Amino acid sequence: MHPIHCLTCLLCSVALLSPLNTFAADEDEFDAVHHTADAYYLDFLPIGKVELPRIFVVRSELTGYSLRTYWSTKSALRSGEMHPDLHTETHGNDHADLDELIASGKHLDATLVPDEGSVVVDFSITKHLMFGLLASGILLTIFLQLANRYKRGIGRTSAPRGLFQNLFETLVVFVRDDIAIPNLGKQHHQRFLPYLLTAFFFILTCNLLGLVPFGATATSNLNITAVLAAFTFILTQVNGSKDHWRHVFWPPGMPIPVKLLLIPTEIMGLFTKPIALAIRLFANLTAGHLVILSLIGMIFTFTQLFGEVAGSGVVPVSLAFTLFVMFLEILIAFIQAYIFTILSALFIGMAIADHSHSEAH
Numbered sequence: 048m049h050p051i052h053c054l055t056c057l058l059c060s061v062a063l064l065s066p067l068n069t070f071a072a073d074e075d076e077f078d079a080v081h082h083t084a085d086a087y088y089l090d091f092l093p094i095g096k097v098e099l100p101r102i103f104v105v106r107s108e109l110t111g112y113s114l115r116t117y118w119s120t121k122s123a124l125r126s127g128e129m130h131p132d133l134h135t136e137t138h139g140n141d142h143a144d145l146d147e148l149i150a151s152g153k154h155l156d157a158t159l160v161p162d163e164g165s166v167v168v169d170f171s172i173t174k175h176l177m178f179g180l181l182a183s184g185i186l187l188t189i190f191l192q193l194a195n196r197y198k199r200g201i202g203r204t205s206a207p208r209g210l211f212q213n214l215f216e217t218l219v220v221f222v223r224d225d226i227a228i229p230n231l232g233k234q235h236h237q238r239f240l241p242y243l244l245t246a247f248f249f250i251l252t253c254n255l256l257g258l259v260p261f262g263a264t265a266t267s268n269l270n271i272t273a274v275l276a277a278f279t280f281i282l283t284q285v286n287g288s289k290d291h292w293r294h295v296f297w298p299p300g301m302p303i304p305v306k307l308l309l310i311p312t313e314i315m316g317l318f319t320k321p322i323a324l325a326i327r328l329f330a331n332l333t334a335g336h337l338v339i340l341s342l343i344g345m346i347f348t349f350t351q352l353f354g355e356v357a358g359s360g361v362v363p364v365s366l367a368f369t370l371f372v373m374f375l376e377i378l379i380a381f382i383q384a385y386i387f388t389i390l391s392a393l394f395i396g397m398a399i400a401d402h403s404h405s406e407a408h
Contacts, residue, residue, distance in 0.1 A: 083336050085175045085268055087120055088155050091261050096155065099172040103129075107164030115161075120154055131157035179265035182252040189215065190248075222247050222388065230392035231399070239395055242282060246275060247388040254332060254380030258373070266383075267332035269325065276325035279391040284317065287398040320394050324387060331383050335376045342369045 089097045098119035105113050117123035124130065124145055131154060148154050160166060193215060197203050207216045227236040227243055250266055257264025265271050293299060295313045298306050345365045350358025 083267065083333060083340065085173045086155065087171055087173055089174050089177065089261070089263075096152075098155065099174070099177065101129075101159065102170035102172070103159070103161070103166050104168040104170065105161050105164050106167045107161070109163065112167065120157070120159065121149055123159055124149065124154055127162070129159040129161055132160050174263045175265045175268040175271065178256050178263045179253060179271055182249055182256055182265060185252055186248050218248070219244060226385075226389045226392050230389065230396040232396070235396075235399055239282065239392070242278065243388050243392055246278070246391060247384050250275070250328065250387055251380060251384035254383060255377075257332065257336065258376055258380065264332050264336065266328055267336065269329045272325040272328040275328070275387070276321035279324060279394060280318075280321035282391075283320075283394050283398045286395065288401050290401045291398045320390075324390055328383055328387050331379065335372065335379055339369055339372050339376070342372065 087099050087101065089099065091097065098121060101117045101120055101123045103115045105115055107113065115123075115128060117126065117129075131148065148157075193202075193212060196208075196212060201208055202212055202216060207213045222244055223236065223240060226247075227240050231239055253265040253271075256262045257267065295317065296310060298309045298313065301309065342365050346358055346362055349361045
């Protein structure tokens with residue numbers, strides 16, 4: 048997501064209280080939900096916006112399937128091959144309307160459709176995808192360096208060296224000893240530890256990147272959290288024991304009428320667990336940023352309703368609460384990574400466990 052994160056919000060909020068920026072016009076009203084949504088651009092307010100590449104697979108009766116790539120939304124519209132969908136007031140077919148649309152910046156939020164044919168798949172780069180890839184690149188760089196150290200025996204045949212290696216050694220040992228082993232057992236934990244470590248560090252890195260000025264929180268995008276939860280779901284079901292599937296399709300120790308009632312519930316439970324994983328992570332990360340933006344928005348709300356004196360008076364209270372929530376968000380970044388990882392380990396551990404039951408007759 049794109050909160051004009053933390054430090055940026057604090058710096059801009061004071062500046063925007065000047066008489067020249069009184070937040071009076073309707074078009075200047077701040078939409079926190081829109082501000083935290085995904086987009087096809089990076090926002091470096093007050094410097095400007097950087098549009099991201101647009102990539103489409105288009106199906107046309109004349110040309111069949113084709114790949115169309117553009118450096119930006121603006122270049123896609125300028126090409127004459129794409130136009131905005133009905134979400135905008137103009138289709139952009141007229142050059143004057145198109146120039147007006149681009150000048151207003153409304154084209155950035157437009158859904159693009161081809162002039163002929165239809166979009167089969169939209170592979171366009173978004174800011175959440177950009178920061179998800181950035182998190183992956185950061186982790187790849189860090190752990191390749193750590194792996195080289197371990198290959199040389201540092202941390203394997205000798206003690207870890209330096210703050211950097213000791214920090215990550217502590218986190219890896221924490222995930223292994225406090226998450227993997229208690230939920231998966233010593234016999235199985237090594238098998239699933241790579242996934243648990245990947246999920247933990249990826250979520251943690253994405254969460255922390257969302258607190259960086261001009262950053263975006265990839266894990267506040269439901270698509271990304273759904274993919275993470277899908278990996279947990281696949282690992283859980285693929286590695287499920289016979290006992291796990293027996294509990295799902297023929298719960299032991301129950302009269303047959305009760306079994307028939309429990310089977311649909313158990314099947315639904317297979318899907319509700321990953322759905323809960325995805326929504327929990329998405330909702331918590333989104334809510335934190337919305338709280339920060341809402342607290343800062345109090346300044347502009349009081350200014351608009353009661354005047355600049357009231358707006359200036361609420362600044363210390365608003366910024367104090369904002370700073371508190373910002374520090375709380377750092378804690379939440381670690382907590383949410385921990386919760387997702389431990390629940391994933393718990394679900395997998397429940398599925399691979401074997402139990403002995405006496406079947407009721």
